[in-house]
Amino acid sequence: MSEQTAIPVHEITPAADLAARFPGAVTVDTRKGYEGCIVDRDHLVEVATAVRDEFGYDYLSSVTGVDYLPEGMMEVVYHAYKTTGGPGLAFKAQTPRDDAVVPSLVAVYPGADLQEREAWDLLGIRFEGHPDLRRILMWEGFAGHPLRKDWKEPYFEEEGKPFKNRWPDGQVYRIEDKNPFDNNVQYPEGFDPAQFEVDDESLLYESLKRSIRGRDSALDTDVIMVNMGPQHPSTHGVFRVAVALEGEKIVALKPVMGYLHRNHEKIGERNTFLHNMPFTDRLDYLSSLSNNFGYALAVEKLMNIRPPERAEYLRVIMAELTRISNHLFAVGTFLNDLGAYFTPVLYAIEERELILDIFEATTGSRMMCNYFRFGGLTRDLPEGIAEKIRRLVYERLPRKIDELDLYLTNNEVVRSRTEGVGVLTPEQAIAYSTCGPVLRASGVPYDIRRAEPYSIYDRFDFDVAVRYHGDTYDRYLIRIDELRQSVRILQQAIKDLPEGPIQEGKPQYQVRVPAGEAYGRVEGPKGELGFYVISTGKPNPWRYHVRAPSFINLTGYEKMCVGNKVADVVAILGSIDIVLGETDR
């Protein structure tokens, strides 16, 4: 009891309430630096239903697993929020490591679908009752579950960086030389290359067949399976969809991903905290600065620091510029997908280049900015850049956004290709955990900048863009709306930009992060970008998980597509705006 009174009152409420509602099944998480509550796994579904229906946490933001190797336990962590705003509730289910089973929450929160599959793939946690528990990022038949702490990659050197051979000794060798195959591979004992099972993807096609819906039984037609991608100009990278068609109508669709799975999280858990900053740039490589933002927030939460005033303003300025450059690119490539081949995107890229110039002058790189530090930023604006931003947001951008709007919005082809196509109702959008423009285009005015303001967003005057039809056209329109709102924020931020330092304390290479967990989230251009970080007080994070909007927005992709024509697959995908670096991580 005495331990519980130590927790501040405002934090105690929802978790303790839940514990009181389910005595015996739910306990408050009292580990130091942890929050939320621990749910007995046998009661998980029941508790989650109550969390959703009675407590009002209708939006499941993130599901992930943590491997507590020393304790011999796996933990699945759920973060739920209310779509009406406010802080969230974290609840966790624990299971022994050797037989990691947890009931699936797909029936309660359909948005858990892909995330549970990811936890199964990477951590080997089985979700009982999951309708389609296949591997998602790696292929079927891959040996082991790589995010487990005792799983070692072929190029394994040491548990954590900096590696001793690099620093302080400085004797670098090629890691290939230490691998018997001179290559990034390893095989199980007694492996015979002449006979082994090659992944034939039968599970994928079975699952596709199972989910065939809305077949027109009056016509005796064959169902055709079509694969699009991973090499396809309209998939925005190496994304693949397997579609079942009846004539031209889509009757089932499965996204297939992992072709760009770069092991972000495994590498991130070997890196030091600061090492991860440049890696976050490469998540959603179109908007590196807002990725930096999310990660910095999560670690700052753990360290309990805040950047100085000027740094906060610069952060907002950079994040909003990023949003503009991302949305410009998104609108341009979306028009590409509709068949307006490369002309609109040329206009969009022209404006984006101006923003990239600002990034390059300030951070040193056009795309991979690596600009944020814990408690501040790397450097201040160079001379003349503030003026450049001012001219851009007061003069040029508003004009150019109007121009885009004028040329595209009422174009007849655009409208007839997109209106009423790929509709997602508000209830579905929430249930599938979609976020960002996709959620708001379905009539749910949920924007983290307003719902749970971070940094200094509460000081700016702007509207949360929202549209109500939930179709592809609205998902396009909402981006134009958001461009205008971002310009509004930028105009205020650049006007009020104070003078002062840009870093709290001295810049440090090795930061001390107290033990505990933190979930930091920002409203990225693609939606809610969350970072779940667990520190044990060591230089490397114990767990580093990214809640990637592009990935989770794909959960509702099948729902949007079924019943439409095959050509709409591309249009709808373009309107979700995914980036593969983030989808696959």
Add this chain to the structure above:
Amino acid sequence: MNEMKQKNIESTKFDIPPELQGQVEITTIDKIYNWGRRSSIWPLMFGLACCAIEMICTAASRYDFARFGMEIMRPSPRQADLMIVAGTVTKKMIPQIVRLYNQMPEPKYVVAMGACASGGGPFKEGYNVVSGVDRYVPVDVYIPGCPPTPQALIHGLITLQRKIDTQSIKKVRWYSKEPIDAIPVPLLGPDVVDPRQNAIIREQAEKIIEQSETNAAGTAQVEQA
């Protein structure tokens, strides 16, 4: 200028009919053949990761690699001459990349754009990352950077043009009598399996078994003692 050409033409040992004098240029087949090829390299429209965004920017209005005859990006490998590997090559993707390379008709070139495609880059130690596309397909030009700026990409492409300039129609592999073998497509088993590595994989597997046998024998002896 004209005078010089005139001189050149007159100095050749060929008979130029008087009505064509001053209008004909004589050069080698190689030169004209290479000039044609280097000025119309059609890249495969194919992006893997972040580097692909810089590739798109290079194709767009500000940098515009149409100036080098490369604007026609082909989504089909059958129509492409150049594969710009722009991004991280993963094990899950490598079978597709090899297949695409095999499907491209000769003459074909490969440019490894960025640190990832050249050698694994920042993600090299990842369990799903191939340490450089040259482990599977031959690369002509490597472009460093993460990502390489559009200027760097253009420089790499000019380097490729220079390489093309040095090739001779007599020696190039696609006119030789020898058949050009397709690259064996890697397979996805417990890890990616390169069929060309089968011998070494088997050898290593035997070594491991031997080792565990000797270890087992060793422990048995210890136990007996």
